[in-house]
Each structure stands twice: as C-alpha cells, then as structure tokens.
Amino acid sequence: MQNLKETLESFSLSEDTRRKILNEDHPFGNQGTPFIPSEFKEIAQIALAGHFLVTAGVQQVTVQPTCVEFYYHEEAEGGIKDPIVYHRNPKSGSPKSIFKLGILHNHVSGIDITFEKGTHPEDAIRASLLIREFSVDGNPPDSRSTLLYDMLYSQASIFDGFSIKWVDGEEKAEVEADVRKNVAKYDENGQKMQAKEHQDLLDKGFTLTKDRKHIQDPRPWQFKKKKLC
Structure with missing residues (x-):
C-alpha cells in the first residue's frame, strides 16, 4: 500500500474529475447520487488506516483519525472554488504563501494536514485534510475536532521534548462518504446561501x-471509517 506522504505528494485531480466537479449541478440536492472524487477517496482510505504517534518523554499516545x-x-x-477554505488568497491584499507538504495547520475548526500545490500563490491549489473525528489509544471516536489540539500538543514539557509522527497502516480502510459537517453552499458572489x-x-x-441557517454544500467530501462488525 502506498504511504500517505507519497499519496499526497503525487496528488492531482484528473481532468475528468475536475470537469465533473465543475459541471455538477446537483439536480436532486443532497438526495441524489453525488460524484465522489476517487482521488479524495484513495487518500481517505490511507489516512484512516494510519495514526499519529505522539511521544512526550517516556509516554506514547496513539491518535487515529476516524x-x-x-x-x-x-x-x-x-x-x-471552495470559499470556506481558511488558507486562501484574500480578495484584496497580499496572496498567501503555499504551505509545505504535511504541515499541521491549526484553525478554529481543528487541525488540517496540508498538501497544497503550485509554485506561485496566485495560481496555487489549496488542499488540506481536516481531522473531523479521532480515537485515542483505541477508545471510542471523539467528534469534537478542536480537542485534537489537546491530544497532540498538551501535557508535554518543552524540557522533556515531544514529537508527533505519522505512522501508516498496513491495509486501506473501508470508508463511506458524506457531506462535510455544517459546510454551507456558497453563491456566485462568495456568500453563504441563506436557507430563508x-x-x-x-x-x-x-x-x-446543522445550525439550520444555510443550505448545506452537497459535495460528499467527508469520509468516515466504516465500523467493523
């Protein structure tokens, strides 16, 4: 199985995938049969098979995305276009630099693993993987994505040292796709579409x-690890 780093390094949407995403009109909203990019699914299968190994002194904790x-x-x-992306160029002002591969990008929704592409910020591809849910040392999954800050960074002394390393799994995970949690659909002016x-x-x-204020973005860009019976 290809590892996560290699998969993110070689990531590129095919022209067929790009065309389908750009042309998708969702005639039945969230109730139809949406297009699931195979490139996203492959990354998800690999990411959900691996885990973070957090070492602080002599203690080790396993944090597995679910x-x-x-x-x-x-x-x-x-x-x-995906206007909800945090790390993208503003309408006015200086463009944002391109993240290196594998940066842990902390923001108000949690932590992303970045895999941006390009040589110039003006035509960059902003791509990242938000850890929406995770399990610690095999315990039941926790959907409070911002608690991942604590799992990765807290309880570690700077004097003892700590490290966060990615460990790949041996087999791809079985996954199921869904819409992203509480992500609104945007109009052509870059504004959230109000439900009313x-x-x-x-x-x-x-x-x-979820807050019932906006139209849900119907793109099935969330992947969850299937529960084994």
Whole structure:
C-alpha cells in the first residue's frame, strides 16, 4: 500500500474529475447520487488506516483519525472554488504563501494536514485534510475536532521534548462518504446561501446545515471509517 506522504505528494485531480466537479449541478440536492472524487477517496482510505504517534518523554499516545474532510480550492480563474477554505488568497491584499507538504495547520475548526500545490500563490491549489473525528489509544471516536489540539500538543514539557509522527497502516480502510459537517453552499458572489432565501433549493432536495441557517454544500467530501462488525 502506498504511504500517505507519497499519496499526497503525487496528488492531482484528473481532468475528468475536475470537469465533473465543475459541471455538477446537483439536480436532486443532497438526495441524489453525488460524484465522489476517487482521488479524495484513495487518500481517505490511507489516512484512516494510519495514526499519529505522539511521544512526550517516556509516554506514547496513539491518535487515529476516524473521519476526515477534504477542503480544495483552486486560486486560478475558472478553477474549482471552495470559499470556506481558511488558507486562501484574500480578495484584496497580499496572496498567501503555499504551505509545505504535511504541515499541521491549526484553525478554529481543528487541525488540517496540508498538501497544497503550485509554485506561485496566485495560481496555487489549496488542499488540506481536516481531522473531523479521532480515537485515542483505541477508545471510542471523539467528534469534537478542536480537542485534537489537546491530544497532540498538551501535557508535554518543552524540557522533556515531544514529537508527533505519522505512522501508516498496513491495509486501506473501508470508508463511506458524506457531506462535510455544517459546510454551507456558497453563491456566485462568495456568500453563504441563506436557507430563508432559497426555498427553491430545499424543494429540489437540498438540505440544511446543522445550525439550520444555510443550505448545506452537497459535495460528499467527508469520509468516515466504516465500523467493523
């Protein structure tokens, strides 16, 4: 099985995948048969088979992702847009630098593993993997994604030293796809689509975000590890 680093290094959406994402109109909203990018699924199968090994002094903790979400935004004009992506160029001001492979990007929703592409920020591909849910030392999964900060960074003395390493699994995980948690659909102006203003979309089968304020983005870019019976 190819390891996570190699898979992220070689990642690229095929032209067929890009075309399908760009042209997908979701005629039945979240109730139809959405297009699941095989490139995302492959990464998820590998990521959900591995784990973080956190070492602090003589103590070791295993933190295994059990659910991940993809965030993918092409800066170039006419590219695939994902306005909720945190690390992307602003409409005005200086463009943001390109993250190196495998950076743990901390933000208000949790922690991403980055795999951005490009040589210039102006036409970069912003790509990352949010750890939406995780398990610690084999315990039941925890869906509070921001608690991952504590699992990876807390309880470690700077004087004793600590490390975070990725350990690949031996076999790909079985996964199931779903929409990303509480991610709104955006209009052509880059604004979240308010539920009260888009009854027509709800009538077509679109669903609401968890807070019930917005239309849910129907792209199935979340992958969860299947439970073994």
